[in-house]
Amino acid sequence: MEDYISVDKASKTHRKNAALGRDVDPSSLKTILVVEDNMINRTLLSKMLSGQYTVLEAGNGQDALEMLHEHGDEISAVLLDLVMPVMDGYAVLEVMQTNERYRNLPVVVTTGSSHHDSERRALSLGAWDFVTKPYDAEIILFRLKNVIERSQLTAFKQLKYLSEYDALTGLYNKTKFFDATRKLLDANCHESFVFLRFDVDRFQLINSFFGTAEGDKLLVYIARELAVDAKQYSKASYGRIESDIVALCVPYHPVQLEEMVRQSKKTLALFNVNYDIVPSIGIYVIDDPAISIEEMYNRATLAAKTCKGNYVDFYAYYNESMSIALNKEQEITNEMNFALEHGQFEIYLQPKYNIHTNLPCGAEALVRWMHPQKGMLSPGEFIPVFERNGFITKLDYYVWEQACKCLHNWVAQGIRPYPISVNVSRVNIYNPNLVEMLMELLGRYQLEPGLLNLELTESAYTDNPAAMKKTMAQLQSHGFIILMDDFGSGYSSLSLLKDIMIDILKIDMRFLSASEFAGRGENIIASVIRMAKWLNIPVVAEGAETVEQVDFLRSVGCDYVQGYYYARPMQISDYEQLCINFSLDMQMRIDQKYDSYCYDDLFSQNEEMKSLFPNHLQAAVICEYYADKIELVRVNEAYYALVGHGDVMTKSANILDMLDEAYQATLLRAFHLCVQTLEPGECEYMRRRTNGTPLWIGAKLRYISTVGNKHILIVELTDITMRKAIDTELQKYKEYMEFHLEGAGNHEDE
Numbered sequence: 001m002e003d004y005i006s007v008d009k010a011s012k013t014h015r016k017n018a019a020l021g022r023d024v025d026p027s028s029l030k031t032i033l034v035v036e037d038n039m040i041n042r043t044l045l046s047k048m049l050s051g052q053y054t055v056l057e058a059g060n061g062q063d064a065l066e067m068l069h070e071h072g073d074e075i076s077a078v079l080l081d082l083v084m085p086v087m088d089g090y091a092v093l094e095v096m097q098t099n100e101r102y103r104n105l106p107v108v109v110t111t112g113s114s115h116h117d118s119e120r121r122a123l124s125l126g127a128w129d130f131v132t133k134p135y136d137a138e139i140i141l142f143r144l145k146n147v148i149e150r151s152q153l154t155a156f157k158q159l160k161y162l163s164e165y166d167a168l169t170g171l172y173n174k175t176k177f178f179d180a181t182r183k184l185l186d187a188n189c190h191e192s193f194v195f196l197r198f199d200v201d202r203f204q205l206i207n208s209f210f211g212t213a214e215g216d217k218l219l220v221y222i223a224r225e226l227a228v229d230a231k232q233y234s235k236a237s238y239g240r241i242e243s244d245i246v247a248l249c250v251p252y253h254p255v256q257l258e259e260m261v262r263q264s265k266k267t268l269a270l271f272n273v274n275y276d277i278v279p280s281i282g283i284y285v286i287d288d289p290a291i292s293i294e295e296m297y298n299r300a301t302l303a304a305k306t307c308k309g310n311y312v313d314f315y316a317y318y319n320e321s322m323s324i325a326l327n328k329e330q331e332i333t334n335e336m337n338f339a340l341e342h343g344q345f346e347i348y349l350q351p352k353y354n355i356h357t358n359l360p361c362g363a364e365a366l367v368r369w370m371h372p373q374k375g376m377l378s379p380g381e382f383i384p385v386f387e388r389n390g391f392i393t394k395l396d397y398y399v400w401e402q403a404c405k406c407l408h409n410w411v412a413q414g415i416r417p418y419p420i421s422v423n424v425s426r427v428n429i430y431n432p433n434l435v436e437m438l439m440e441l442l443g444r445y446q447l448e449p450g451l452l453n454l455e456l457t458e459s460a461y462t463d464n465p466a467a468m469k470k471t472m473a474q475l476q477s478h479g480f481i482i483l484m485d486d487f488g489s490g491y492s493s494l495s496l497l498k499d500i501m502i503d504i505l506k507i508d509m510r511f512l513s514a515s516e517f518a519g520r521g522e523n524i525i526a527s528v529i530r531m532a533k534w535l536n537i538p539v540v541a542e543g544a545e546t547v548e549q550v551d552f553l554r555s556v557g558c559d560y561v562q563g564y565y566y567a568r569p570m571q572i573s574d575y576e577q578l579c580i581n582f583s584l585d586m587q588m589r590i591d592q593k594y595d596s597y598c599y600d601d602l603f604s605q606n607e608e609m610k611s612l613f614p615n616h617l618q619a620a621v622i623c624e625y626y627a628d629k630i631e632l633v634r635v636n637e638a639y640y641a642l643v644g645h646g647d648v649m650t651k652s653a654n655i656l657d658m659l660d661e662a663y664q665a666t667l668l669r670a671f672h673l674c675v676q677t678l679e680p681g682e683c684e685y686m687r688r689r690t691n692g693t694p695l696w697i698g699a700k701l702r703y704i705s706t707v708g709n710k711h712i713l714i715v716e717l718t719d720i721t722m723r724k725a726i727d728t729e730l731q732k733y734k735e736y737m738e739f740h741l742e743g744a745g746n747h748e749d750e
């Protein structure tokens with residue numbers, strides 16, 4: 001009976017709301033889930049609510065959970081009967097309480113008359129409110145409205161918390177921390193403050209070696225220590241910026257600050273003594289409180305970057321020059337697109353030389369920025385910026401295309417050019433279209449892949465071995481030759497050689513020879529070259545500037561050199577002069593004059609000394625002749641047989657030093673004549689073996705080429721000691737006979 005009164009009231013409410021509902025968009029209504037096994041009651045409740053709410057209905061607890069599962073995110077509140085078959089309301093409450101998704105969903109329970117026990121139990125299980133039967137529509141609507149508002153407030157508070165605090169560490173997040181810091185500085189404008197930015201070196205490694213759980217633990221540890229640091233000050237603000245970066249702003253007391261910074265390194269190390277955790281700390285002493293907190297953070301970041309990866313100097317103070325560098329970077333970024341579109345980037349070619357012939361055998365394309373105001377900029381000034389802002393992929397492509405154009409032009413002129421190698425930036429290792437782009441270029445310019453060699457830097461392998469391996473394999477399968485640039489500069493050289501089939505190694509004299517221990521750098525270079533020889537990988541040594549360095553490289557078996565000693569990077573036209581004409585000219589001369597020699601074999605990098613002059617038992621040497629000096633560049637096995645194996649002369653020593661003055665002159669004369677006339681020449685001279693006995697040599701000289709002031713000659717050597725001895729004997733005999741014949745004649749005449 002009472003139910004009917006309620007129905008009446010409800011329908012009134014319904015009508016009222018229906019009238020109001022003219023301008024209520026039904027899709028904007030909140031949704032209420034009504035859980036009630038009694039169909040009449042359920043219909044009644046639905047009627048009361050419809051108009052203000054969209055109503056979903058469930059006949060028991062289980063159905064209710066299914067609906068929650070399906071529509072949980074749309075439901076604003078649940079009206080839940082407690083006593084039901086299959087699954088009662090208490091069980092529903094229990095499930096909702098343990099499920100994160102529904103914990104904040106308000107539940108109003110419906111109980112028969114006033115059953116305090118059941119109300120108490122329902123409230124203890126997380127029910128928000130209750131209504132008793134018979135239902136009063138207005139009361140139900142009020143109670144629902146209240147709980148929904150309350151839950152929204154809770155959600156709002158949660159959102160607010162989430163928008164201000166970092167969920168993992170409980171520290172202020174970046175926005176809130178910046179806000180708090182601004183307020184702190186504004187409220188204490190007569191005090192001086194310092195801003196610190198703190199992160200962990202190679203934090204990613206901790207995540208990948210020990211798992212993200214361990215990484216998270218470390219972050220919580222750091223947050224706790226940061227709070228401890230902050231408590232040492234009467235005022236402070238601190239927060240987590242992102243990932244492993246936290247920041248702190250406190251009053252500036254230099255001594256206390258240094259102490260805190262040093263202590264923080266020790267504290268961090270204590271987190272786990274089994275691995276070395278080192279912070280990088282950037283410090284900005286706030287000299288201009290008017291700048292934005294973002295800018296203060298940027299300044300501390302700039303400072304931190306200068307000490308990244310540095311175990312000893314793990315903290316650094318910001319200074320203005322760092323900002324200047326940043327501004328410069330910004331300027332480069334602003335100008336780069338325009339520069340590319342307007343042809344301000346130009347490629348230079350630096351020849352690579354065969355160290356045995358001193359002849360060019362290829363080149364590396366190196367980019368230059370011809371800046372209309374600043375003049376020529378070297379890659380060191382802009383490539384790192386382009387690598388950071390991603391522009392490098394565009395520039396790389398531009399350089400590749402220029403190199404292809406160059407090669408195409410030469411081929412079109414009937415020249416067989418040496419290959420050009422281009423740099424492939426580390427960013428491109430991840431470019432899924434890399435192979436396609438390069439193949440497209442080769443196709444467009446009708447080039448063999450062997451002509452466009454690719455230089456990939458070792459550090460890219462260190463960054464991501466798997467990606468590098470994959471990219472290289474793809475490129476090689478299309479016929480590209482890969483040079484490993486800056487080999488030996490990273491930490492993974494050995495594993496790289498083990499894992500990747502490299503075609504050519506490039507080592508850089510500049511950082512391999514830079515050692516405070518005399519000779520150590522050279523030992524490393526020699527070992528790398530030897531190792532490469534074992535693996536049959538040719539080596540190009542980069543950065544050789546002096547004759548001593550080149551001699552050294554030659555002496556340890558290096559085959560190719562790219563360095564200022566031979567040539568600096570030059571404009572394409574200069575390279576053409578040097579190389580293309582030269583090589584044609586050279587080739588013709590060799591073909592005409594020395595076709596008995598297989599010139600390529602003679603100097604081929606794959607041929608060791610022993611296999612030099614494969615068809616000749618004849619001892620032979622390659623010499624450089626300049627400034628009245630004759631230096632051995634390369635000798636063959638037969639040479640050793642000639643002079644004796646114990647009598648190996650240091651290569652590149654002046655061979656004239658071993659000769660008596662008279663023979664020095666003989667040899668020099670012969671060399672001089674050969675170079676003057678370009679015709680083969682001959683001479684005989686004597687040198688002594690190590691045991692002091694004389695060794696007479698017949699030398700046949702052939703001119704090969706001139707590089708700079710050096711003339712290159714091949715000299716075939718024959719042991720003529722025996723002939724000389726016979727000659728001497730014959731001479732003696734002749735003299736004797738002449739003497740006696742003369743005597744006899746005189747006698748006869750007498």
Ligand code: C2E
Nearest residue numbers: 366367378379380399423424425543544545562563564565
């Ligand atoms: P890299 O690829 O190792 O190039 C060799 C660098 O060593 C060049 O510097 C070259 O001029 C220099 N060099 C060669 N011989 C000597 C020497 O005897 N003494 C000295 N002091 N230096 C020598 P550059 O042209 O300044 O290029 C520097 C780096 O910039 C290159 O190192 C390369 O990593 C990068 N780079 C240059 N051009 C490009 C490019 O087109 N794309 C990409 N991604 N990187 C490039």
Ligand code: MG
Nearest residue numbers: 364423455485
């Ligand atoms: Mg390179």
Ligand code: MG
Nearest residue numbers: 485486506542
């Ligand atoms: Mg290099």
